[in-house]
Amino acid sequence: MPNRTEDRAPRLPRGGRSYQLQTAATVISGLGNAGAPIATAFAVLRIGGGPGEIGSVTGARLAATVLFLLIGGALADRLPRHRVMVAANLGNALSQALLAVLVVTGAARLWEIVLLSAANGIALAFFAPAAEGMLMESVDQEQAGRAFALFRTALNSSQIVGAALGGTLVAAVGPGWVLGLDAVALTAAAALRALLRAPAGSALPGPGMVADLRVGWREFTSRRWLWAVVVQYSVVNAALVAAESVLGPIVADLRLGGPRPWGMVNAVMGAGLVAGGLLMVRWQPRRLLLAGTFGILAFGLPAAVLAAGAPLAVLGVAMFASGIGGTVYGVSWTMALQQEVPAASFSRVAAYDWCGSVALAPVGTAVAAPLAGGLGLDGALWACAAAMTLLSLLVLVVPEVRRLARCGAPEPARAVRAEATA
Incomplete structure (x- = not known):
């Protein structure tokens, strides 16, 4: 039976000012970031590129992220996290502004788009571990589930507007202006994040970066549920990126208008992501990773619908379901990390999480075009959908993934958590 705290409306978590600033900044940057991938893909198409060229641009961004994530995670545990976030935002804004100028003036060449996409990937590598650690520090364990769900709901709401506005503006005025708006949004978000204050003692330099990374690696590998899900998600994400970042825009250009x-x-x-956030505000699943894994199962639906050549309305339903699944997974996974990983090493563990999760994404972008050439667009999309579904089921073989429970669960589930971290 839910306790009285769970029945009340969600309260602003401890460190409310920090939580509010982070949420506001994330909404602003989300408005620009949602339209930027659409703009970049169609910028490549308008200079004569195809699936291979889109894949190289996306792959450059992802590869740069993978290469720099561990450094970003170590720095985020050694330096004030909000300063790392601000620097990353400003670097990202500069690269997007340069790309916008090149595209608007018609001077963009493929190698320039690839290079600036890689710069965006480096900025993300420094931003993501710091942002996750900063959010964790601003939220009480008691209200963490609702706080993370509300945070994601705000972010995803901005992405609804950003994606719709981005697609409309790309068609109306061209992709360069959408990239320029992204640069403005990132700059505004950096200004808000500059107002954040790191909690006292949150940045405690260790004996050195290599030693810090070793500690993070021990924390990461000592939890079987953690690395099992990361390995699974690495393959799922590769298939997802291939389907939605490379093959999807091609299908949209050829068949959808x-x-x-x-x-x-x-x-x-x-909208599905927002609906999932609203669901997770009220629903507190006891088995965190089990709920999250079932959320991932929905990821393959859009690729399957695209492959089947279904009408746009059916694709919309599949995308909506995928969005719900994405938030269910995201909130459940974040809850598991917050309650199981020490705060002092959280950004390093988050960096290993991010690094593993996106490690194969450049491979997905690289093989998308050859796969489409060998199997056809539809065959490649079916392969992506199958990979996402099978890997989501396979990870359930790990007992800790099925049994890891949130704090306050019955004693047997807590015992499983102890086994998972032994």
Whole structure:
């Protein structure tokens, strides 16, 4: 039976000012970031590129993220996290502004887009571990589930608007202006994040970066549920990126009518993400990773619908379901990390999590075009859908994934948590 705290409306978590600033900044940057991938993909198409060129641009961004994530995680545990976030935002804004100028003036060449996409990936590598650690520090364990769900709901709401606006503006005025708006949004988000204050003692330098990374690696590998899900998600994410970042825009251009409908179905997925957030505000699943894994099962639906050549409305339903699954997974996973990983090493563990999760994504972008060439667009999409579904089921073989429970669960579930971290 739910306790009285769970029945009350969600309260602002401890460190409310920090939580509010982070949420506001994330909403602002989310408005720009949601339209930027659509703009970049169609910028490549408009200079004569195809699946291979889109894959190289996406792959460059992901590869740069993978290469720099561990450094970003170590720095985020050694330096004030909000300063790392601000620097990353400003670097990202600069690269997007340069790309916007090149695209608007018609001077963009493929190697320039690849290079600036890689710069965006480096910025993300420094931003993501710091942002996750900063959010964890601002939220009480008691209200963590609702706080994370509300945070994601705010972010995803901005992505609905951003994706719809991005697709519309790409069709109306061109991709360069959408990239410029992203640069403005990132700059505004950096200004808000500059107002954050790190909690006292949150940045405690260790004996050195290599030693710090070793500690983070021990924390990461000592939890079987953690690395099992990360390995699984690495393959799932590779298939997801191939389907939605490379093959999806091509199908949209050939069959769905171009960037505007593609932006709209991405906005529908954003609506699903918001619906999932509202669900997770009220629903507190006891088995965190079991709930999250079932959320991932929905990821393969859009690829399957695209492969089947179904109408746009059916694709919208699949994207909506995928969005719900994404938030169920995201909130459940974040809850598991917060309650099981020490705060002092959280950003390093988050960096290993991010690094593992996106490690194969560049491979997904690289093989998307050859796969489409060998199997056809539909065959490649079916392969992506199958990979996402099978890997989501396979990870359930790990007992800790099925049994890890949130704090306050009955004693047997807590015992399983202890086994998972032994």
